[in-house]
Amino acid sequence: MSAPDQCDLIIRNACVLTMDAKRSIHAPGAIAIKGHAIVAAGPEATVAAAWTSPRTVDADGAVAHPGFVDAHLHVNAQTCRGYFRGDASKGGGAGPSYADWKAMLSGDDEQAAAALASVEMLRHGITTFVEPGSAFEPDAVAAATQAVGVRCTLADPYLWDDTEMMRTIPGLMSPSLAKRVPPDRARCLKLLGGQLYRNRDKDGITHGHIALYGEGTASDELLRAGKALADRDGVVLNSHIGYDLDLAAAMEQRWGKPRFVHLAELGVLGRNVTFVHMNLIRDSEIDPILSTGVNSVWCPFAYASRSTVLRQPTRLPEMKRMGATVALGTDSARQSSAGDAGFLAFVMSAEVGQTLAAEEVMEMLTLGGARAAGMDATIGSIEKGKRADIVVRSSRLAELGPNIDPVHQLIAAGHGATADTVLVNGRIVMRGGRPTQVDEQAVIAAAHASAKGVARRLGIKPPGMWPLAM
Numbered sequence: 217m218s219a220p221d222q223c224d225l226i227i228r229n230a231c232v233l234t235m236d237a238k239r240s241i242h243a244p245g246a247i248a249i250k251g252h253a254i255v256a257a258g259p260e261a262t263v264a265a266a267w268t269s270p271r272t273v274d275a276d277g278a279v280a281h282p283g284f285v286d287a288h289l290h291v292n293a294q295t296c297r298g299y300f301r302g303d304a305s306k307g308g309g310a311g312p313s314y315a316d317w318k319a320m321l322s323g324d325d326e327q328a329a330a331a332l333a334s335v336e337m338l339r340h341g342i343t344t345f346v347e348p349g350s351a352f353e354p355d356a357v358a359a360a361t362q363a364v365g366v367r368c369t370l371a372d373p374y375l376w377d378d379t380e381m382m383r384t385i386p387g388l389m390s391p392s393l394a395k396r397v398p399p400d401r402a403r404c405l406k407l408l409g410g411q412l413y414r415n416r417d418k419d420g421i422t423h424g425h426i427a428l429y430g431e432g433t434a435s436d437e438l439l440r441a442g443k444a445l446a447d448r449d450g451v452v453l454n455s456h457i458g459y460d461l462d463l464a465a466a467m468e469q470r471w472g473k474p475r476f477v478h479l480a481e482l483g484v485l486g487r488n489v490t491f492v493h494m495n496l497i498r499d500s501e502i503d504p505i506l507s508t509g510v511n512s513v514w515c516p517f518a519y520a521s522r523s524t525v526l527r528q529p530t531r532l533p534e535m536k537r538m539g540a541t542v543a544l545g546t547d548s549a550r551q552s553s554a555g556d557a558g559f560l561a562f563v564m565s566a567e568v569g570q571t572l573a574a575e576e577v578m579e580m581l582t583l584g585g586a587r588a589a590g591m592d593a594t595i596g597s598i599e600k601g602k603r604a605d606i607v608v609r610s611s612r613l614a615e616l617g618p619n620i621d622p623v624h625q626l627i628a629a630g631h632g633a634t635a636d637t638v639l640v641n642g643r644i645v646m647r648g649g650r651p652t653q654v655d656e657q658a659v660i661a662a663a664h665a666s667a668k669g670v671a672r673r674l675g676i677k678p679p680g681m682w683p684l685a686m
């Protein structure tokens with residue numbers, strides 16, 4: 217037998233959910249990491265025979281899994297918790313709306329919100345998120361995510377050239393937002409692809425993709441331009457569709473046919489195209505979705521918070537079983553926490569009679585998310601050659617034992633802020649449930665100061681029902 221090779225870090229004594237092609241689980245398992253990458257994962261004895269390392273993390277029997285991917289998270293929502301309740305689409309009546317909040321943010325506010333989101337995500341086991349072109353200053357988000365050590369993909373802000381349809385959802389499209397990012401094709405075509413330079417650093421944790429806002433706000437020309445650029449650069453084209461059922465119906469009316477039939481005819485579907493929400497799927501749209509390999513991102517909180525199930529039960533659990541790639545997203549965490557999506561998908565799939573197995577939810581959070589983000593070659597599983605984006609859960613929490621059915625345990629009970637140790641790109645960015653790269657309390661304090669500042673500039677008051685002395 218040859219002597220073991222040297223690596224930089226070994227995680228041992230873990231219950232390793234690999235998410236490899238066989239969905240192998242190793243307990244006790246180990247993971248060897250060298251530089252940014254995983255060099256081995258398997259039974260502990262096998263890894264120990266081949267690899268040695270000066271640094272070891274003893275998982276104490278806890279679950280280790282590939283970092284979750286939040287395939288849709290608007291960082292701008294992270295700091296407005298407490299100022300808005302209810303349906304995000306409402307607005308324009310009494311006081312400022314969520315769209316007014318967005319329009320008010322400075323780069324410093326976006327940086328504070330992104331840092332807050334990042335530390336929150338790490339504790340929930342999320343190591344990568346997709347910021348879908350809703351930050352005015354992507355550099356500010358990049359600075360925050362790099363400081364915390366979270367992987368992120370960014371896009372140019374608010375690419376839309378026809379916002380007429382959005383008039384029906386004033387909470388998402390205010391005059392203030394239209395003023396800041398006017399619907400203008402020339403502006404969009406000029407900005408399109410502006411974040412893709414980030415992909416030149418193949419070893420980095422900040423990436424770029426193409427996002428069009430969507431929901432009927434992109435002309436056919438803009439859609440074609442976005443898809444052509446995504447094809448050319450090997451990235452994902454990301455867009456909202458079907459958040460609002462009335463808007464979906466209006467799009468059908470405009471195009472004279474179901475949306476995915478029109479999009480297929482335009483030639484803008486493919487496995488590098490990701491649509492977010494997908495709350496309406498007609499029978500005639502199933503074939504274009506499946507045959508082109510388009511990815512769907514389900515945001516179960518957004519779906520549930522508008523009682524969508526009463527009008528249109530989601531078909532995404534069913535679509536996953538038909539072979540579609542389905543990922544999960546937080547959307548806006550105004551009334552939730554980043555990290556709730558898996559549990560909510562698990563619960564809400566039962567409500568529509570398509571109960572997802574924990575294993576299916578796990579696939580959505582890892583492999584599905586990686587593909588929806590355009591990163592399935594590098595993240596989403598614990599396998600040799602992939603980036604070391606790894607979460608080790610706590611071994612000492614009541615809800616995280618005793619690993620008899622570790623996948624179900626993780627998705628059904630241990631899904632919350634239960635991460636102990638988190639690696640992104642081979643670096644330990646959380647240890648003992650605390651970020652290692654930033655002062656967590658300073659991040660939280662900066663985010664709270666930013667939130668209060670935005671609220672003051674907007675003149676908005678907390679909406680609580682009971683008297684609050686401040």
Ligand SMILES: [Zn+2]
Pocket residue numbers: 288290348456492547548
């Ligand atoms: Zn969204």
